[in-house]
Amino acid sequence: MRAAFSEALVRLAKADPTVLLLTGDHGYALFDDFRRECPAQYINAGIAEQNMVGMAAGLARSGFRPFVYGLAAFIPVRVVEQIKLDVAHDRLPVIFIGDGAGFVYSHLGTSHQSTEDIACTRAIPNLSVYSPADRFEVTACMEMAYHSKSPVYLRMGKSDRGDVHVAVAQASVGSLLQAKPGKSDDIAFIATGALVRTTLDIAADSYPDVSVWSAPFIKPLDNEQVTAICKQHRIIVVLEEHSVLGGLGSAIAEIASEFAPVRILRIGVNDRYSEHCGTYEYLLKEHGLDRLTIELRVHDFLTAN
Amino acid sequence: MTPLSKHFDPKILRKTVLDMAYAGSTVHIGCAFSIIELLAVLYRNHLRYPGNDPLAVDRDYFVLSKGHGVMAQYACLREMGWLKDEAFSAYFADGSDLKGLSDSRVSGLEVTSGSLGHGFSVGVGMAMGAKLRGTDQKTYALVGDGEINEGPIWEGALFASHHQLKNFMVIVDENGFQAMGSTEEVLKLGSIQAKFESFGFEALTLNGHDEAAIDGAITQLWASNSKSPKALIAQTVKGKGVPFMENNNIWHYTRLDSETYAQALAVVAGCVQ
Numbered sequence: 001m002r003a004a005f006s007e008a009l010v011r012l013a014k015a016d017p018t019v020l021l022l023t024g025d026h027g028y029a030l031f032d033d034f035r036r037e038c039p040a041q042y043i044n045a046g047i048a049e050q051n052m053v054g055m056a057a058g059l060a061r062s063g064f065r066p067f068v069y070g071l072a073a074f075i076p077v078r079v080v081e082q083i084k085l086d087v088a089h090d091r092l093p094v095i096f097i098g099d100g101a102g103f104v105y106s107h108l109g110t111s112h113q114s115t116e117d118i119a120c121t122r123a124i125p126n127l128s129v130y131s132p133a134d135r136f137e138v139t140a141c142m143e144m145a146y147h148s149k150s151p152v153y154l155r156m157g158k159s160d161r162g163d164v165h166v167a168v169a170q171a172s173v174g175s176l177l178q179a180k181p182g183k184s185d186d187i188a189f190i191a192t193g194a195l196v197r198t199t200l201d202i203a204a205d206s207y208p209d210v211s212v213w214s215a216p217f218i219k220p221l222d223n224e225q226v227t228a229i230c231k232q233h234r235i236i237v238v239l240e241e242h243s244v245l246g247g248l249g250s251a252i253a254e255i256a257s258e259f260a261p262v263r264i265l266r267i268g269v270n271d272r273y274s275e276h277c278g279t280y281e282y283l284l285k286e287h288g289l290d291r292l293t294i295e296l297r298v299h300d301f302l303t304a305n
Numbered sequence: 306m307t308p309l310s311k312h313f314d315p316k317i318l319r320k321t322v323l324d325m326a327y328a329g330s331t332v333h334i335g336c337a338f339s340i341i342e343l344l345a346v347l348y349r350n351h352l353r354y355p356g357n358d359p360l361a362v363d364r365d366y367f368v369l370s371k372g373h374g375v376m377a378q379y380a381c382l383r384e385m386g387w388l389k390d391e392a393f394s395a396y397f398a399d400g401s402d403l404k405g406l407s408d409s410r411v412s413g414l415e416v417t418s419g420s421l422g423h424g425f426s427v428g429v430g431m432a433m434g435a436k437l438r439g440t441d442q443k444t445y446a447l448v449g450d451g452e453i454n455e456g457p458i459w460e461g462a463l464f465a466s467h468h469q470l471k472n473f474m475v476i477v478d479e480n481g482f483q484a485m486g487s488t489e490e491v492l493k494l495g496s497i498q499a500k501f502e503s504f505g506f507e508a509l510t511l512n513g514h515d516e517a518a519i520d521g522a523i524t525q526l527w528a529s530n531s532k533s534p535k536a537l538i539a540q541t542v543k544g545k546g547v548p549f550m551e552n553n554n555i556w557h558y559t560r561l562d563s564e565t566y567a568q569a570l571a572v573v574a575g576c577v578q
Contacts, residue, residue, distance in 0.1 A: 020437075043433075046467075051426040051460030058430020061415070062364070063438070081420060082457075086427055089407050089417050 001159035004135035005046045005097075006033050008142035009067060010054060011068060013038040015210055019146075022056055023069040024049045027099070031069075056094045057086035064287050065088070065093055065146070071105070072098030072114035076153050083151070088126040093149045101131075102194060102241030103274070106283040115269040119246025121153045122219050127199040129218040131155040131248070133196035134163045137216045140171050148173065155218075157241055158194035158280060174220040176229070180204070182211030185301070188229055190215055191239040192248045195267075198291055199239050202247075206295060218248050223255055230260035235300055237265045241289060244268040265301045267294055313345035313384055315516075319546045319573045321380035321393065327566040329397030331405055335544035335556035337377040339480040339513070340447065343539055346519040347445065348381045359387050359413040365442055366431045368415045371422025371449035371478060372407035373557075375414070379403060382413045422455025424448070425475065429461040432473035432534075443527070447476045454492050459504070462534075466505030469532035474523070475501070477536065478513065480543035482554045502538035513539025523577025547572050 010033050021034055025047045045052035056066040068075055075098050076083055086192050087094045098117055105112035121129050130141040130152060138156070144250055145152040164179045171177055176190065180200055187207065191199040192215040203212050213229065215221070230236055236256065238249040241274040249266030256262050269287050276286060284290045288297070320338045347367060347570050355361040359382075371384050382388040387412075388403075395401050402411060406419030415431075416424045428446035435442040448458065465473050477497050481487055498508045507529055511518045519539065526535040543557075544550030547569045561569065 040437075045464060046460070048457070048460035048464065050422070050457040051429065051464060054423055054426025054457060054461065055430030055433060055464065057416075058427040058432070059434045059437075060430075061427070062366075062431050062442075064434055082423065083428075085417050085420055086423055223418030 001132075001135045001138050001156070002030060004138045005156065006030060008139050010034050012142065012146050013041050018063060019065045019067065021067050021069060021257060024052050026071055027069055032071060049074050049079050050082055053082035057082070057092055060087070060094050066091050066150050067095045067097060069097040069099065069113060070164070072101035072117045072155060073112050076121050077114060077117050083121070083127065083153075084124050088151045091126045091150050094151050095145045096151070096153045097156060098153060099156045101155045103280055103283040103287070106265050106280045107277045109275050109277055110222050113274060115241070115243045117153075117155060117248075118218055118242050118247070118248070119239075122246060122251065126151055127285070128152045128220060129155065130216055131157070131192045131218050132216045133179075133191075133193055133214045134165060136163065136165045136168050137177070137214065139168065141216055144171070144173055147267050155193065161194050161197035164200055166195045171216060174222040176213040176215050176216050176222065176225055176263050178211060179214045180212040182207075182209050184209040184211070185232055185234070186210075187235045187237060188213065188233040189237050189239065190229070190248070190252060192216070192218065194241050195239040195285035195289065198294065200241065202291060202295055202298070213249055218251055219296050221251055221255065223259065226252060226255045227259040230256045230262045233262065235263045235265065235302065237267065237301070239267045239294065243271065245271060267296065267297060307376045313349040313381060315546070316376065316573055318345060318380040318384070320570065321383060322376045323561070323566065323569050323573060325376055325379065325393045325396040327561045328394050330560045331397055332558050332560060333373045333376065333405065333428040334347040334559075334561070335482070335550055335554070336371065336373040336449070337375070338545045338547065338550065339541040339543045340374045340377050340478050341545065342514045342516050343447065343476060343478065343519060343541075344377050344381050346516050346523070348385065350520050352445075352522055354385070357386065359385070363440060363442060366415055366444040367427060368424040368431070368444065368446040369407050369444050370416070370418055370428070371421065371452050372418030372424070373449070374447070374478070375405070375407045378407070378414065382411075384412065387413045421449070421452040422457040425458050426461045429465050429470065429473060431467065432470040433468060435472055436468070436470060439553050442472065444473050445476060446473070447478060449483070450477055450479040450481065450488050450494060450497065452496065453477065453493070454483070462501065462504040462506065465534040470534045471532045474505070474535040474537060475487060477538045478541055479538055480541045481552070482543045482557070484557060486554065497538045498536070501538070504559070506534055506536040507531050507533040508536035508538060510540065513541035514545055
């Protein structure tokens with residue numbers, strides 16, 4: 001997934017000399033190819049994210065296409081105001097890459113973990129929010145972000161969970177992608193990012209008739225498609241490695257409540273920080289996002305409803 | 306409204322500010338008055354807008370980072386012919402375009418500011434863009450002395466110096482006041498010139514109401530052979546031009562009534578032809 005990201009970035013930069021990569025002193029090995037192939041388009045802005053985003057706005061105003069890279073805890077969360085005022089207000093074509101979203105930095109603690117970034121960015125007008133699940137979605141998201149010529153926050157979470165599609169995703173902005181078909185009109189799963197793979201594994205073993213949708217776009221979100229899925233099922237389960245407040249689950253519930261009221265189980269990070277550190281798998285378990293806990297919660301919800 | 310001057314006469318600019326502040330019953334008059342001469346010299350002698358187009362792609366960039374002084378810039382945009390008198394008489398009327406703080410949707414205003422410490426970085430980015438494209442465009446960012454409390458200013462200063470953005474000039478409006486009091490009382494700045502010099506800027510300090518000195522200093526800084534970004538520290542008087550407003554921070558917040566408007570107008574406009 002990270003290789004696909006790097007490849008897409010290099011491809012876009014080689015095709016368009018106005019593409020610039022700005023990093024806040026992060027991405028040590030990730031940008032080796034970019035620095036080798038496009039050295040003049042690489043700017044390490046230092047450990048100074050607020051200035052970096054302001055500068056990206058200035059560069060965009062003078063005709064450049066900046067990609068601004070940082071850890072999701074910093075880009076976008078640390079610089080929400082710069083994104084709002086300097087970039088999104090005027091729909092400047094700046095693409096923000098928030099890497100390591102969720103609990104990727106499981107050993108490092110709260111400062112490097114990011115479970116509020118979607119909530120922080122969703123409410124900013126003109127700003128789109130993408131959340132790819134695998135290498136195919138990353139490639140599609142990078143291309144679509146570039147061609148949108150408008151500000152995009154691209155969230156990259158745990159990147160080594162494996163593919164969720166078998167081919168390049170044919171997507172239009174806002175659409176959910178079906179990762180697994182299913183005949184069930186009882187339940188549908190909608191997930192984003194790293195939890196799509198987990199959801200597919202759960203569905204394959206325990207819910208073979210249930211469809212799984214991946215949401216590479218949190219905003220915009222295809223109202224009609226979401227409405228149709230909600231109308232076709234009795235229960236929707238939404239899964240994300242992000243707070244249950246303001247993320248994909250909220251976005252789905254907002255649409256459903258207005259157009260197709262349905263029971264929705266939102267599985268995500270409850271309103272809390274990590275207590276301890278450990279492996280990524282450990283931290284998922286601490287937050288109830290490991291496979292076993294998710295299966296129990298789904299089972300309990302189905303039993304109760 | 307006063308007839309337009311082609312010469313960015315500070316008296317006329319101040320009268321325009323008074324007229325609009327009274328029409329809109331608005332604040333931040335002192336913030337605008339301290340930068341009148343700086344803007345007059347910039348617009349008259351330095352800023353290049355090919356075809357008199359505020360959006361010309363090869364224009365110089367003037368970023369008003371201290372958005373609180375925006376009425377002074379509106380007055381200059383009027384002189385440029387980019388804002389009509391109706392916009393001033395209708396200032397703050399429902400549905401009007403001109404806001405109380407800088408908004409980039411107004412042609413001629415490069416950034417949306419008011420939250421401080423933003424425009425400086427945007428200006429650094431513009432200067433970097435001009436350098437990358439190899440143009441001779443110049444970028445000016447005007448910041449308040451209170452504004453440089455903000456951290457991103459110093460992040461941007463490091464960057465501008467490291468990347469030798471000799472096409473970038475920060476102008477500091479050192480009027481000695483910020484919202485809640487004097488800069489000395491709130492957060493001591495020490496020597497602003499020394500601070501920017503220590504960040505690698507070539508810096509000059511002058512009287513920010515002396516038009517000849519401002520013009521000379523800007524010319525001198527651009528003529529320098531060094532690769533450093535430039536800093537012009539303009540020592541100014543908040544509320545300059547109206548004695549009862551000068552160095553009286555209440556004019557950061559106070560609105561004109563008919564009496565104070567008449568008094569201010571008599572001082573400022575009494576000299577206008």
